[in-house]
Every structure is written in C-alpha cells, then in structure tokens.
Amino acid sequence: LDVNHIYSVDPSMSLALAFYKKWGHRIGQIHLSGYRGYHDPLFETKQAHIIMAIQNFNTPIIIESVIGVTAIQEEKDYVFKTIRSFAE
Numbered sequence: 579l580d581v582n583h584i585y586s587v588d589p590s591m592s593l594a595l596a597f598y599k600k601w602g603h604r605i606g607q608i609h610l611s612g613y614r615g616y617h618d619p620l621f622e623t624k625q626a627h628i629i630m631a632i633q634n635f636n637t638p639i640i641i642e643s644v645i646g647v648t649a650i651q652e653e654k655d656y657v658f659k660t661i662r663s664f665a666e
Contacts, residue, residue, distance in 0.1 A: 580609035594631035621656035
C-alpha cells in the first residue's frame with residue numbers, strides 16, 4: 579500500500595481507511611513518503627497525516643522519500659517520532 583499515492587489522489591486520506599477495510603488483511607508492506615509533487619521527504623513536508631493513515635505499524639514500512647545520503651537519518655527520525663507520538 580503506497581500511502582503517498584493515496585494522498586496524491588485523496589488528501590483527506592479517507593481512501594486509506596477504505597483500503598484497510600477491504601484489503602487490510604492482505605497488505606504486506608507500506609510505501610511511505612511525503613507528497614508535494616513526487617516522493618518528497620516527510621521531515622520537510624511535515625505531512626504527519628500521511629504517516630497516521632497507516633493502520634497497522636506491524637506491517638513493514640519502506641520509506642520511499644527521495645533524499646540525499648545526509649538526510650536519511652533525519653527522515654527516519656521524523657517518521658519514528660511521528661509513529662511514537664501516535665502510539666502514546
């Protein structure tokens with residue numbers, strides 16, 4: 579399930595819930611990135627609602643943000659921090 583692509587079609591992210599209701603048991607991995615026009619870094623877009631559309635954080639998550647080597651840790655930290663804040 580590519581939540582970036584869902585956001586590009588439906589910024590409300592209600593389509594993500596529909597996917598989970600119908601196909602949640604079959605989702606094997608999540609593709610995650612921000613969206614301003616492509617696979618933008620979430621630490622820059624601050625689009626936490628894209629991350630929060632994920633219904634099962636036990637599913638493997640592939641961060642697809644297009645970033646340089648020096649920004650990888652910053653992107654990972656932002657995603658993990660957002661997930662942790664949601665779990666609290």
